[in-house]
Amino acid sequence: MTAMIDLTDGASMTALSFDTRDSCISCGSKHFTTVWSASYEDASIQYYMDKYGYAVDWRSELSGQPIELAQCDQCEMLFHQHILQPASLETLYSEWIDEDQIDTLTESLEHASASTAQFEAATRNVRHILRLNRLLGKQFGNDAQPWRILDFGCGAAEFLKQASLFGFATWGVDFSTTRATQALNQQISIIPSLDSYREDNTDPVHAISLFQVLEHLDQPRETLTDLADVLAPGGILIIEVPNCGTDAEVLGAPRSFEEFRNVHPLEHINAFTPDTLTALVESIGLTKINPGPAHVTDKPDALLRSELTRFYEPKRTNQYFRKG
Ligand SMILES: [Zn+2]
Numbered sequence: 506m507t508a509m510i511d512l513t514d515g516a517s518m519t520a521l522s523f524d525t526r527d528s529c530i531s532c533g534s535k536h537f538t539t540v541w542s543a544s545y546e547d548a549s550i551q552y553y554m555d556k557y558g559y560a561v562d563w564r565s566e567l568s569g570q571p572i573e574l575a576q577c578d579q580c581e582m583l584f585h586q587h588i589l590q591p592a593s594l595e596t597l598y599s600e601w602i603d604e605d606q607i608d609t610l611t612e613s614l615e616h617a618s619a620s621t622a623q624f625e626a627a628t629r630n631v632r633h634i635l636r637l638n639r640l641l642g643k644q645f646g647n648d649a650q651p652w653r654i655l656d657f658g659c660g661a662a663e664f665l666k667q668a669s670l671f672g673f674a675t676w677g678v679d680f681s682t683t684r685a686t687q688a689l690n691q692q693i694s695i696i697p698s699l700d701s702y703r704e705d706n707t708d709p710v711h712a713i714s715l716f717q718v719l720e721h722l723d724q725p726r727e728t729l730t731d732l733a734d735v736l737a738p739g740g741i742l743i744i745e746v747p748n749c750g751t752d753a754e755v756l757g758a759p760r761s762f763e764e765f766r767n768v769h770p771l772e773h774i775n776a777f778t779p780d781t782l783t784a785l786v787e788s789i790g791l792t793k794i795n796p797g798p799a800h801v802t803d804k805p806d807a808l809l810r811s812e813l814t815r816f817y818e819p820k821r822t823n824q825y826f827r828k829g
Contacts, residue, residue: 526585549759574776710740748821749767755776
């Protein structure tokens with residue numbers, strides 16, 4: 506089902522089109538319950554949307570468009586029912602979001618400072634690289650290096666730049682023109698789709714990462730299946746998504762900007778809990794693994810906390826999986 510938004514004020518570059526999902530994006534069930542229903546005319550939605558600083562007049566673009574977050578009765582997956590069609594998603598990420606928008610949103614977020622956030626992201630990336638090196642060495646033997654890694658939705662390719670420094674062979678996939686341009690400026694080449702990888706390469710990759718990507722995809726199950734196809738048997742998949750709740754309580758109507766970000770009806774159209782993330786990925790044949798600790802810290806207590814994850818892994822929406 507498709508609904509066009511008619512734009513008469515000439516403010517828009519490209520009109521948006523929506524699809525309505527009529528089945529669960531994880532298990533395919535047709536039975537689900539609406540847990541949050543809203544409209545873009547609501548004062549709270551307008552307050553949150555304005556913080557994003559989009560490059561277009563979003564009010565006229567989205568007037569009359571419903572917001573409905575559904576939860577599957579069968580598998581408990583949360584997902585938005587009304588989502589942008591693929592061409593409109595492209596419009597969102599290439600026309601609504603530009604460098605000014607990214608700056609405005611960054612200012613709206615409650616990081617201690619941009620430098621602190623960058624430092625934390627860099628140490629997090631190195632922890633992933635150390636874990637991958639250990640897991641892949643065990644699986645394939647160190648003679649199989651360099652590790653071939655593909656970052657799907659790589660943004661400005663921060664992770665790949667670090668992985669390259671550690672000797673990994675890297676590919677980045679990103680369909681956002683703005684972010685791809687940023688990455689090109691930093692001498693990292695990005696391919697626009699997984700098909701481009703398949704056209705140029707016959708070897709499967711040893712690892713795939715999706716950092717804050719799966720929540721954006723119109724067909725997450727299908728994309729995961731395609732990705733698993735280019736992953737070597739025994740290869741590792743890393744996924745990080747926003748955490749939208751627990752078994753006991755999932756996000757419904759957002760009560761803060763942080764909660765709104767997790768279930769943003771245009772951008773975060775799939776809302777995962779630790780359990781629904783595991784269930785979706787395992788349903789396509791991968792197995793969740795405990796990746797064990799990796800230490801990039803000068804704090805003994807952080808090292809100890811991390812060591813404990815060998816024995817007890819807290820439920821999180823940052824997860825590792827192995828193919829086969
Ligand atoms: Zn379901």
